[in-house]
Amino acid sequence: MPYSFVNSVGQSFRVALNYLVIKALTIVFLFINQVKKLNKYKKRIRLKNFDYIGIYRYFITLCTHDNSPIFNNNILITKLTNILKIESEKFRFKIWIYCFMPDHVHLLIEGKDLESDMKKLISTYKQYTGFYYKKDTGKCLWQVNYYEHVLRKEEDTLSVAKYILNNPVRKGLVEDYKQYDYIGSFELDIMQL
Numbered sequence: 001m002p003y004s005f006v007n008s009v010g011q012s013f014r015v016a017l018n019y020l021v022i023k024a025l026t027i028v029f030l031f032i033n034q035v036k037k038l039n040k041y042k043k044r045i046r047l048k049n050f051d052y053i054g055i056y057r058y059f060i061t062l063c064t065h066d067n068s069p070i071f072n073n074n075i076l077i078t079k080l081t082n083i084l085k086i087e088s089e090k091f092r093f094k095i096w097i098y099c100f101m102p103d104h105v106h107l108l109i110e111g112k113d114l115e116s117d118m119k120k121l122i123s124t125y126k127q128y129t130g131f132y133y134k135k136d137t138g139k140c141l142w143q144v145n146y147y148e149h150v151l152r153k154e155e156d157t158l159s160v161a162k163y164i165l166n167n168p169v170r171k172g173l174v175e176d177y178k179q180y181d182y183i184g185s186f187e188l189d190i191m192q193l
Contacts, residue, residue, distance in 0.1 A: 052118040057151040060107040065140035069102035077182050091121040097161045100182035106164045
């Protein structure tokens with residue numbers, strides 16, 4: 001009799017242990033699947049074998065946090081533009097065009113010399129402007145990442161500039177880009193394009 005009792009207790013213990021092991025493995029499996037799903041949608045944004053340093057032209061898009069339409073007042077745009085001018089000079093970049101749309105900004109920039117570092121420029125710009133915006137509003141300004149396109153040699157700077165300038169027209173904000181308040185250049189007279 002005692003042997004059969006110990007045997008049945010041992011069996012119950014093994015069943016409980018098996019249940020716990022299966023439950024733990026299920027949780028681990030679900031966790032691994034969630035991680036895989038997250039990584040599945042992470043897209044490499046920067047070029048793999050390119051350091052973004054030197055005399056290159058870039059078409060950059062920075063989006064606001066949660067695509068909030070906050071670029072709609074002169075005070076904020078003036079502050080962001082002034083910081084852009086300071087940082088572009090510090091990191092040796094030409095700002096061919098900037099265009100603040102309600103929830104993003106387009107930049108057409110070009111490195112002035114072999115030390116011009118686009119990633120540092122954008123990182124510093126986002127950091128400074130984000131700091132000031134959060135200090136004033138308590139909210140985040142930018143999405144974590146940004147989009148960039150390295151212009152090829154055959155891509156004409158003025159054609160890309162005109163494309164960016166006409167973004168407010170395509171979005172129906174104005175009929176002519178010259179009517180839009182939140183565009184500019186530190187290199188060109190955009191009213192002559």
